[in-house]
Amino acid sequence: MKKRALLSVTDKSDIAKFAAGLVGLGWEIVSTGGTAKLLKEAGVPVILVEEVTGFPEMMDGRLKTLHPKIFGGILADRSKPEHMQALADHGIEPIDLVCVNLYDFEGKPSIEEIDIGGPSLLRAAAKNSASVIVVTYPSDYDRILQCLKDTGSMSSFEREMLAEDVFDLTGNYDLEIAVWMCETEFLKTPVAAEH
Numbered sequence: 001m002k003k004r005a006l007l008s009v010t011d012k013s014d015i016a017k018f019a020a021g022l023v024g025l026g027w028e029i030v031s032t033g034g035t036a037k038l039l040k041e042a043g044v045p046v047i048l049v050e051e052v053t054g055f056p057e058m059m060d061g062r063l064k065t066l067h068p069k070i071f072g073g074i075l076a077d078r079s080k081p082e083h084m085q086a087l088a089d090h091g092i093e094p095i096d097l098v099c100v101n102l103y104d105f106e107g108k109p110s111i112e113e114i115d116i117g118g119p120s121l122l123r124a125a126a127k128n129s130a131s132v133i134v135v136t137y138p139s140d141y142d143r144i145l146q147c148l149k150d151t152g153s154m155s156s157f158e159r160e161m162l163a164e165d166v167f168d169l170t171g172n173y174d175l176e177i178a179v180w181m182c183e184t185e186f187l188k189t190p191v192a193a194e195h
Contacts, residue, residue, distance in 0.1 A: 004073070005097035006121070007039070008032040008049075008065065010104060011138060016042035018099070018141040025148055030095070032064050033057060052093070065117045074098060074124045078131040098125035099135040102173055109180045119170045126163035134162050136169055 005027050009015050012035065019029050019039050030047045031039055039046045049064055050056050057064040065071075073095035076083040087094060100122050103115040125134035133154055135144060140162065147154045154162075 001094075002026060002028045003096040004028045004030060004093055005099060006030045006049075006065075006070070006074070006095050007099045008035050008118070008121070009099060009101045010118075011101045012038055013138040014141055015039070015099075015138070016044060018138075018145065019044045019046075021141075021145040022097070022148075025145075027097070065121055068092070070095070070121075071124055074121065074132055075128055076131065077128060095125075095132065097133040097135065098122065101136050101138075102169070105173065105180075106176050109176070114177055115173070119173060122166045122170060126166035129159040129163035130156065133159060134166055136162075136166060 003022075003026065005019075005022050007015060007019055007029055008031060015035060016039055019031075020042065023029060023044055028047060029039065029044060030049060030052055032049045036046045036048055049070065053067040053069050055067065068090070069092050072087060072090065072092040076087050076092075076094060078084065078094070086092075098121050100118045102118045102122075103113045105113045105115070122134060122136060125132045133144065135141070144154065147158065
């Protein structure tokens with residue numbers, strides 16, 4: 001069975017090169033929206049997320065990857081036969097690599113820049129890093145491709161380090177949002193006059 005990668009990035013630096021490298025190693029690419037468009041234009045074969053889920057992207061892109069056929073493929077523990085049987089029973093293909101980076105909330109804070117699917121995908125892949133390689137920084141692309149070329153996989157130590165990056169990133173991302181929300185709520189709330 002071919003390995004499958006899900007690529008959905010805001011920072012598109014080198015993503016076409018990374019995707020082409022994966023395809024060259026025999027991987028299938030599943031992608032969303034702007035990332036899929038860029039990859040297609042670069043000549044990289046892409047399976048659209050809606051082809052996997054059977055649902056179109058909706059609500060201005062707010063809803064695209066939050067689906068059992070995506071999250072089941074990421075969260076299934078490959079060492080547990082019952083997980084693999086559940087995938088088979090429901091026609092879900094395993095996802096072996098997740099490459100996501102988040103909306104630039106810090107650069108332009110607003111409700112629309114609060115990423116929901118991105119952190120969810122990253123956290124699911126990081127939780128299951130024994131089975132799934134999780135990637136969020138373009139600076140890691142070349143090293144990951146080299147590992148996959150040399151050994152066909154990545155060591156548990158390398159996978160854990162990538163997962164650690166995810167929880168560091170998503171924790172800081174949530175903190176930025178919380179601080180912004182507190183500050184904007186504070187600015188909106190009238191201060192009671194002192195008597």
